[in-house]
Amino acid sequence: MILTPEEMKAAEELAFARGATAEGLMEVAGRGIAAIVSQFHRSPGTCLVFYGKGHNGGDALVAARHLALRGWVISEKPACPDNSLSDLTAKQLISLREVTAPRTAANGSPLVVLDGLLGIGSQGAPRPPVSNAIQSINTLRREQGAWVLAIDIPSGLGAGSVDGACVQADVTATIGYAKTCLLADEATDFVGRLAVVALPGLDAKTGDPGRVAVSSWLSGLLPPRNFNTHKGQSGRVGIVAGSPGFLGAANLCALGALKGGGGLITLFAAPRVAEALAIRCPPEIMVRSTANLREIFYENLDVLAIGPGIGMARKEDVLSLIRDLPIPVVADADALNALSQDPGILKKSRGPRLLTPHPGEMERLSPQAGRSRRKWAEDFSTEMKTTLLLKGARTIVATPGQPTTFNSTGHPGMATGGMGDVLTGVTSALIAQGHSPDSSGILGAWACGFAAESAIALGASQESLTPQDVTDNLGRAFHALRRGQF
Numbered sequence: 001m002i003l004t005p006e007e008m009k010a011a012e013e014l015a016f017a018r019g020a021t022a023e024g025l026m027e028v029a030g031r032g033i034a035a036i037v038s039q040f041h042r043s044p045g046t047c048l049v050f051y052g053k054g055h056n057g058g059d060a061l062v063a064a065r066h067l068a069l070r071g072w073v074i075s076e077k078p079a080c081p082d083n084s085l086s087d088l089t090a091k092q093l094i095s096l097r098e099v100t101a102p103r104t105a106a107n108g109s110p111l112v113v114l115d116g117l118l119g120i121g122s123q124g125a126p127r128p129p130v131s132n133a134i135q136s137i138n139t140l141r142r143e144q145g146a147w148v149l150a151i152d153i154p155s156g157l158g159a160g161s162v163d164g165a166c167v168q169a170d171v172t173a174t175i176g177y178a179k180t181c182l183l184a185d186e187a188t189d190f191v192g193r194l195a196v197v198a199l200p201g202l203d204a205k206t207g208d209p210g211r212v213a214v215s216s217w218l219s220g221l222l223p224p225r226n227f228n229t230h231k232g233q234s235g236r237v238g239i240v241a242g243s244p245g246f247l248g249a250a251n252l253c254a255l256g257a258l259k260g261g262g263g264l265i266t267l268f269a270a271p272r273v274a275e276a277l278a279i280r281c282p283p284e285i286m287v288r289s290t291a292n293l294r295e296i297f298y299e300n301l302d303v304l305a306i307g308p309g310i311g312m313a314r315k316e317d318v319l320s321l322i323r324d325l326p327i328p329v330v331a332d333a334d335a336l337n338a339l340s341q342d343p344g345i346l347k348k349s350r351g352p353r354l355l356t357p358h359p360g361e362m363e364r365l366s367p368q369a370g371r372s373r374r375k376w377a378e379d380f381s382t383e384m385k386t387t388l389l390l391k392g393a394r395t396i397v398a399t400p401g402q403p404t405t406f407n408s409t410g411h412p413g414m415a416t417g418g419m420g421d422v423l424t425g426v427t428s429a430l431i432a433q434g435h436s437p438d439s440s441g442i443l444g445a446w447a448c449g450f451a452a453e454s455a456i457a458l459g460a461s462q463e464s465l466t467p468q469d470v471t472d473n474l475g476r477a478f479h480a481l482r483r484g485q486f
Contacts, residue, residue, distance in 0.1 A: 030062020
């Protein structure tokens with residue numbers, strides 16, 4: 001569920017009526033924030049704590065205390081005098097000072113900034129000294145490479161828009177529930193990666209039924225396999241991909257299906273590229289030279305992925321498969337380009353369909369015409385009776401009759417060719433294992449985004465990240481999902 005500030009306040013009041021305390025909730029929030037910092041930074045460094053007088057500042061101070069106990073060097077950056085702090089925030093400051101000691105961080109250790117300046121109750125554009133503190137945070141990020149975590153919302157972010165100074169965060173740790181302002185299209189550059197810190201006993205009675213993909217509920221979609229599982233039960237994935245000059249797309253899609261857990265994976269390739277793909281693809285992939293795509297109607301498959309790098313030469317056969325194949329189909333890339341000439345055939349499809357367009361492909365399928373990304377995706381999904389995964393910095397999965405889901409993982413290093421091919425393979429493998437197109441889209445987007453984060457932790461950079469870095473780290477992503485990481 002996604003809440004407005006007023007709905008969040010009502011949920012907190014209900015929790016207090018049931019016996020929860022502000023101090024208890026603050027402790028849980030701060031501990032969760034510290035866990036997020038540790039997830040992204042495996043060794044301690046220096047943490048600069050920017051805090052205001054309210055409970056948002058108290059959350060930051062609790063997080064700093066937990067980080068200090070883990071060996072982080074803490075530096076206080078108050079935006080107000082100590083005597084103006086709320087009673088609870090002042091108490092947390094005393095507790096922090098009791099556990100901090102003078103020390104120096106090692107050279108090359110991380111520099112982290114906690115933004116605890118303003119919370120969801122703030123009104124209007126920030127004024128000095130808070131606006132000055134916001135500018136300092138952004139300067140630290142831009143000039144010193146500081147990693148910025150905003151608590152609940154980036155300070156200065158209004159109802160999804162910015163009117164004045166605003167923190168640009170790498171991660172926003174929203175407390176209890178995601179807030180509506182964080183998911184506005186224009187907020188994405190300020191919010192960054194989303195993490196939701198759950199609070200015990202918090203039960204919202206009203207709110208937007210949309211949701212943010214988090215491991216706390218996604219893990220329930222991915223139970224451990226039965227011990228006697230065999231490859232046939234892990235799903236038979238068919239892939240139609242690749243053409244001269246675009247062999248890499250087919251290879252990455254097949255690799256994504258393999259690393260996503262597909263049991264038997266067959267790549268149906270045009271005769272002129274089949275031999276080259278057989279040499280290039282992992283040995284686990286079966287490459288079938290197929291001159292006539294209609295032969296696929298007679299194959300024993302659980303899902304078909306179609307589109308990466310196939311070109312438009314076999315457009316009519318592609319449309320026939322999307323319309324008439326009775327099994328689930330994942331359509332991407334050139335399959336979407338073919339479909340854009342007659343998207344109405346989706347209404348006639350004989351089986352479930354998952355479309356995975358980037359914004360350019362989506363514009364060809366259905367012009368955005370001033371709608372938000374969410375409305376754009378939901379309108380198309382409802383009209384065409386299909387699942388739509390709209391890629392982007394905040395990937396959206398929309399399915400008729402299901403809550404719209406916003407992905408929470410990933411980073412700008414994924415903005416490179418081939419990432420979508422991997423995602424197509426992963427989602428296809430998940431469908432083959434029995435997941436719905438909706439769940440497969442949600443799980444696949446989360447896992448690929450987390451795998452990209454794992455690659456950074458192991459030494460890649462946003463500039464150097466490749467799609468194969470993502471496939472190499474999908475195992476870490478599935479482990480993290482089951483462990484309940486953010």
